[in-house]
Amino acid sequence: xxxxxxxxxxxxxxxxxxxxxxxxxxxxxxxxxxxxxxxxxxxxxxxxxxxxxxxxxxxxxxxxxxxxxxxxxxxxxxxxxxxx
Amino acid sequence: xxxxxxxxxxxxxxxxxxxxxxxxxxxxxxxxxxxxxxxxxxxxxxxxxxxxxxxxxxxxxxxxxxxxxxxxxxxxxxxxxxxxxxxxxxxxxxxxxxxxxxxxxxxxxxxxxxxxxxxxxxxxxxxxxxxxxxxxxxxxxxxxxxxxxxxxxxxxxxxxxxxxxxxxxxxxxxxxxxxxxxxxxxxxxxxxxxxxxxxxxxxxxxxxx
Numbered sequence: 001x002x003x004x005x006x007x008x009x010x011x012x013x014x015x016x017x018x019x020x021x022x023x024x025x026x027x028x029x030x031x032x033x034x035x036x037x038x039x040x041x042x043x044x045x046x047x048x049x050x051x052x053x054x055x056x057x058x059x060x061x062x063x064x065x066x067x068x069x070x071x072x073x074x075x076x077x078x079x080x081x082x083x084x
Numbered sequence: 085x086x087x088x089x090x091x092x093x094x095x096x097x098x099x100x101x102x103x104x105x106x107x108x109x110x111x112x113x114x115x116x117x118x119x120x121x122x123x124x125x126x127x128x129x130x131x132x133x134x135x136x137x138x139x140x141x142x143x144x145x146x147x148x149x150x151x152x153x154x155x156x157x158x159x160x161x162x163x164x165x166x167x168x169x170x171x172x173x174x175x176x177x178x179x180x181x182x183x184x185x186x187x188x189x190x191x192x193x194x195x196x197x198x199x200x201x202x203x204x205x206x207x208x209x210x211x212x213x214x215x216x217x218x219x220x221x222x223x224x225x226x227x228x229x230x231x232x233x234x235x236x237x238x239x240x241x242x243x244x245x246x247x248x249x250x251x252x253x254x255x256x257x258x259x260x261x262x263x264x265x266x267x268x269x270x271x272x273x274x275x276x277x278x279x280x281x282x283x284x285x286x287x288x289x290x291x292x293x
Contacts, residue, residue, distance in 0.1 A: 024221035033223055041232030065187035070237035
């Protein structure tokens with residue numbers, strides 16, 4: 001009975017160590033966090049979840065620096081295109 | 085057997101607990117940072133004597149709020165968890181002063197219609213980026229990804245001297261417009277402007293502001 005317990009414990013601990021090493025080697029935690037942090041950074045910096053700019057219906061595409069809702073909502077015009 | 089179970093459970097609970105604490109604390113700190121930057125932009129937006137005064141007042145507002153949250157802003161160098169940088173603080177026209185705003189030259193043409201006026205700084209999630217979860221590894225390979233801008237935009241109101249200049253200097257609103265109106269006269273004698281409209285003939289009230 002004791003031998004079986006030791007054997008089982010060895011297998012479980014070994015499996016646990018193997019899995020955690022795999023997670024460390026493949027950097028799963030940092031890869032898991034990287035994209036969400038990038039999205040949060042884009043939101044705080046540019047006020048949008050998108051990282052490729054924004055487009056109003058029927059208008060030309062705007063660079064990401066022009067997408068912040070603070071800027072758009074409080075602008076002199078909601079039309080992003082310059083006056084010809 | 086129990087030891088193995090306990091080891092696994094202990095590591096998972098502590099590891100995930102540390103991770104969740106750092107994540108939620110970081111997100112809450114970002115919200116506080118956004119409030120501080122927004123409040124700075126709001127202060128800059130208010131009508132002051134001049135743009136210079138508005139900029140100075142907004143900077144003071146940022147510093148005052150940062151001092152209220154030293155753990156979150158690293159004000160006074162007292163926090164190794166977060167930093168809301170006073171050195172990176174930019175107030176005013178961010179399209180010219182903030183190189184990371186990423187406005188294309190084409191989009192810059194409409195700055196007069198959609199001005200990039202406001203406040204900007206950077207927040208650094210030092211706590212989150214430096215975590216090394218036991219057995220599971222580091223949270224951040226690239227710590228620079230955990231330092232990013234926080235921006236708030238608000239158009240600045242007209243300052244006192246801009247308003248006076250706009251109103252009283254020749255070839256402007258008063259000379260070109262109001263003085264020609266039948267009831268237009270508000271120029272005080274101190275500005276040396278005489279008009280066709282005297283004080284006794286029903287001059288209207290319009291200070292141009």
